[in-house]
Amino acid sequence: MSDTAARIADFIEPLRVAPGSKVRLGRDFDPRYRAGLKKREGVELLRTGVALLAEYQERLAAQDTYGVLLCLQALDAGGKDGTIRHVMSGVNPQGVKVSSFKVPSTEELDHDYLWRYARRLPSRGEIAIFNRSHYEEVLVVRVHPENLVRQKLPERARGKDVWERRYREINDWERYLTDNGFKVVKVFLNLSKEEQRVRFLKRIDLPEKNWKFSAADVRERRHWDAYQRAFSEMLSATSTPWAPWYVVPADRKWFARICTAAILAHTLMDIDPRYPEVSEEARNDLLAARQELEEEAPSGAAADPYAARTAEAKDEHGAGHGRPARKKHGRG
Missing domain, CATH: 1.20.890 (cAMP-dependent Protein Kinase, Chain A)
Incomplete structure (x- = not known):
């Protein structure tokens, strides 16, 4: 392992959810953690990370063997859009596709719950980013069980074991993807309740931010504790050796972007794609x-x-x- 790869691995290790561990989000991960860094140091680190991603993405595309799926999960105002914009600023847009998943359409509800996500998976040589992901099916659907009814499941499939079954199915699906050369990178942007309140107020106070705010965001905030429980259980059940979760402190946007860039760079460096040798x-x-x-x-x-x-x-x-x-x- 190169010195750079070793430093990145050490940097992101405190963020990784150890497979098999029991997570209590509020106890185990601090949304304001910043590894002793200052913002001015972070600017240079992010620049370095973006340059690394650009280099390795080009090699990934040239090799055309592996694909990478980056799953971003967070509550509203967690910083998903900004993270994507900054972290991927140096890569070739032809090699990246971003998919956002909102309320399922009628067509999507007529299929199994993983169908719409499978359709947006990366090709070999490509990075795909899910802005919200298949984990909505054990988060939003769990906090709002009426969504489970809309999925037209047979009655026996809506039993008490539905969440444990979905954790198993998701783990198996991700294992299948990794076995076939598609790396799954999972990042949860961990935002504090107070920082979410501040960001919501900023969206209300600044006219140019009004479009990003909805009264539904405040209604969803009322379910904060239920989401924390759902996140904790999801992290415990689905952080696996082949697709571990990383809990990224999100109260400082600049630090969240550095962490996400480092996690993605670590994945690409682990693949170590090479340019093809000509005959x-x-x-x-x-x-x-x-x-x-x-x-x-x-x-x-x-x-x-x-x-x-x-x-x-x-x-x-x-x-x-x-x-x-x-x-x-x-x-x-």
Whole structure:
């Protein structure tokens, strides 16, 4: 493991939910935790993380073997949209797709509860982000059991064991995905009740933020304790060795973004995708093509400008590290 990969792994380890552990969210994870960092340090760390993601995403796409699914869960105002916008700011948008899941449509309710999520899974070489995910089926549906009725399940499928059964089914589904080369990364943005209140008020106070607020958000906030219990049980039941949960402190947006970037970078570095190696025949074709292009160079132009610039940069680098620089022609 490289030094960078080891540092990232150490940084995110306190956020990981150990498989098989019993989680009590309020006791085990502090929404204001920041690992001793200050915001100005965080800006540079996020820049580094974004650069890493850009590099590894390009390699992931070129290799075309693995896909990555990032699941983001949070209560309202938890910072999902901003996290996606900042963390993915440096990647090629052609290799990323974001799906948001709201109230199920009539068509979606006519299928099994995982159907609409399966349709949005990544292709090989791609990163897919679920802004809310299949875990809504054991969170919102659990806090509001009337939604379970709307799913048209047979009566025996709505029994007391429905949540335990769904945990098992979700774990099995995620195991199936990982066994087939699709890594599942799960991030819960852990927001405090007070910070949610402050963010809601900001959305009301600032006209340009009004569109992000709904009176339904306050009604949903009244179920805070029920959601905390549902989150705690979900984390306990579905953090697995193949798809662990990470609980990211979300009261400081800048820190939440650093953590999410680090978790995603850790996943990609663990995959370690490589650029494909071309065959000897293809390499010979490349050499022939380069020769033809070099012969087309206009008079006075470098045959291969990129190679010339690279060689010049190497010479300059060597001159600055104790190697003699090339003598320039001319007087002096």
